[in-house]
Amino acid sequence: xxxxxxxxxxxxxxxxVHLVFIxxxxxxxxxxxxxxxxxxxxxxxxxxxxxGSLEVxxxxxxxxxxxxxxxxxxxxxxxxxxxxGNDALTYxxxxxxxxxxxxxxxxxxxxxxxxPGSTVANKNTEFSDDYKLDAYSFVNVVNSMVSGxxxxxxxxxxxxxxxAYTSTSWELNNVDxxxxxxxVIYYNAQDYLNMRVGMNPDNEYDPVTYRGxxxxxIKALQEKYPYIRIVCLSFTMCYAYDSNGQIVSGDRxxxxxxxxxxxxxxxxxxxxxxxxxxxxDYYGTIHEDNxxxxxxxxxxxxxxCNEHVAQHFVNVIYPDGI
Numbered sequence: 001x002x003x004x005x006x007x008x009x010x011x012x013x014x015x016x017v018h019l020v021f022i023x024x025x026x027x028x029x030x031x032x033x034x035x036x037x038x039x040x041x042x043x044x045x046x047x048x049x050x051x052g053s054l055e056v057x058x059x060x061x062x063x064x065x066x067x068x069x070x071x072x073x074x075x076x077x078x079x080x081x082x083x084x085g086n087d088a089l090t091y092x093x094x095x096x097x098x099x100x101x102x103x104x105x106x107x108x109x110x111x112x113x114x115x116p117g118s119t120v121a122n123k124n125t126e127f128s129d130d131y132k133l134d135a136y137s138f139v140n141v142v143n144s145m146v147s148g149x150x151x152x153x154x155x156x157x158x159x160x161x162x163x164a165y166t167s168t169s170w171e172l173n174n175v176d177x178x179x180x181x182x183x184v185i186y187y188n189a190q191d192y193l194n195m196r197v198g199m200n201p202d203n204e205y206d207p208v209t210y211r212g213x214x215x216x217x218i219k220a221l222q223e224k225y226p227y228i229r230i231v232c233l234s235f236t237m238c239y240a241y242d243s244n245g246q247i248v249s250g251d252r253x254x255x256x257x258x259x260x261x262x263x264x265x266x267x268x269x270x271x272x273x274x275x276x277x278x279x280x281d282y283y284g285t286i287h288e289d290n291x292x293x294x295x296x297x298x299x300x301x302x303x304x305c306n307e308h309v310a311q312h313f314v315n316v317i318y319p320d321g322i
Contacts, residue, residue, distance in 0.1 A: 057283060058280045058283055058284045059268060059278070059280040059282075059283060060277075060278065060279055060280050060316055061268070061271065061272060061277065061278045062277050062316060062317075063271075063275045063276055063277050064229075065227070065229050069226045069227055070227050071227075072227070073178075073227035074178070075181070076179065078108075078109055078179070079106060079107075079108035079109065079181050079182075079322045080108065080109045080110075080111070080179050080180050080181050080182075081099075081102065081103070081108055081109070081110050081111070081180075081181065081182045081183075081184060082111045082113060082175060082180045082182070082183050082184070083098075083099045083110065083111065083112050083113060083114060083183075083184045083186060084113055084114070084138060084141060084142075084183060084184070084185050084186070085113075085114040085115075085118075085138075085184075085185065085186040085187045085188075086114055086115060086116060086117060086118040086119065086187050086188060086190055087114070087116055087117065087188050087190065087299070087300060088114065088186045088187055088188040088233075088235065088301075089112050089113075089114030089186055090112070090114040090115070090116045090164060091116070091300045092300075092303065092306060093112055093114075096303035096306055096307075097112070097306055098186065098306045098309050098310050098313075099112040099114075100112075101306055101307055101310035102310045102313055102314060105310060105311065105314050106314060106318060106321075106322055107322065108322060111171065111175060111180075112168075113141075113168050113171060113172045113175070114168065114186075115136035115141070115164070115165060115168060116162055116164055116165075117133060117190065118133060118136040118137055118138070118141075118187075118190070119133075119137050119138070119187070119190045119191045119194055119196055120137065120138040120139070120187050120191050120196070120210055120213050120214050120217075121137060121138075121139065121191055121196040121197070121207060121208055121209055121210045121212070121213035121214075122134045122137050122139060122140065122207045122208050122213065123137075123194070123196070123208070124208070125207075125208055127140075127152070132156040132159060132160070135152050135153050135156040136153065136156075136165065137207075137213065138185065138187065138213060138214065138217050139207045139213040139214075139216050139217045140152075140153075140207075141153075141172070141217075142216075142217040142220050142221055143220065144172070144173075145172065145177075145221070145224070146220050146221070146223075146224040150169055150172070150173040153165075153169040153172075153173075154166070154169050154170075154173075157169050177225055177228070180225070180228050181228065181229065182228065182229045182230075182231060182317070183221060183225075183228050183229070183230050183231070184231045184233055184313075185214075185217075185218075185230065185231070185232045185233065186233040187235060188235045188236070188238065188299055188300070189235045189236075189238045189250060189260055189263070189299060190299075191210045191263060192238075192240070192250060192255070192257075192260050192263050193238070193240060193299070195255045195256065195257060196208070196209065196210050196257070197209045197210070197257055198210050198211060198257040198258050198262055198263065198266060199211035199212065199266060200212055205219070210257075210263055210266055211266040211269070211270060214232075214266065214267060214270045215270045215273070215274065218230060218232075218270065218274045218276055219274065222274065222276075229276075229277070230274075230276040230277070231276065231277045231278075231279060231313075231317060232267055232270075232271045232276060232277065232278045232279070233279050233281060233309070233313065234264055234267055234278070234279065234280050234281050234282045235260075235263075235264070235281070235282065236281050236282060236285050236286045236294075236301055236305065236309075237249060237250060237251065237260065237282060237285070237286040237287060237288075237291070238250050238260065238295075238298055238299040239291070239295075239298040239299070240253045240255075240260075240298070241253070247298065249287075249288050261282075264282050268280075277316070277317065279312060279313055279316050279317075281308075281309050281312060285305065285308060285309070285312075286301070286305065294308075
């Protein structure tokens, strides 16, 4: 057979070409695995630029009040924001806290009505004096607001160690809701850490579940105050202890009701269903690589993180100012 008619064979490919091809395949697989693991660990870069980081997908979703809901409400020249939450608001209630930083950036009036250690959901189906903190859960705070009955909150406050329960109950009872333009719901990961049930598929308003309590509370606010814009601020990443007593990211520990991201998804879903704005401070803020720069302990954030959360809020809700 002539040289020109000889058929091509893989044996004719030099050995080094095989090695290069195999090397490329190995590198592609390794890079794909690295990116997948890094994404699951929540190690995207902090978004501090004007254009944002390409590795961060922030899950903000914005809803505006329709004209019919705003009709009949008299708007004044002052922007007034009511904050409902827990340690996310009260751990630092000074000028470096989230609420006051937002007020300062906007020149707005802010009312901080957070209750330390409280959760979105109730611990008990029926209120019990054995766990008086349930009086300050999000769903029960809203029930007091829409009913005008703050007696349980005021009664329980006398037995609490922190005077904030007394002062905040009084302040919330005396808020003129006709002046409120925006309600911000901002709780840290206490529901996850206190192992509140995530959801009840048979009851979308179950107050002992995170999803149900959030859904119930927002629905009640919307029915009572249709003219007030509601914003859900997500919690940031925190740490928890696994079954071996090792401290790890909440992304990795499931206490039986889902990981921390499960609760995040519940807030996203409820916000979308109820048509309220959701601001994502989970992705693009704290992750394991930068947590020492942003966390004071396993869950509470520092002033720098508060500033980041406040600026994110302002950018999303008031992009053109008040």
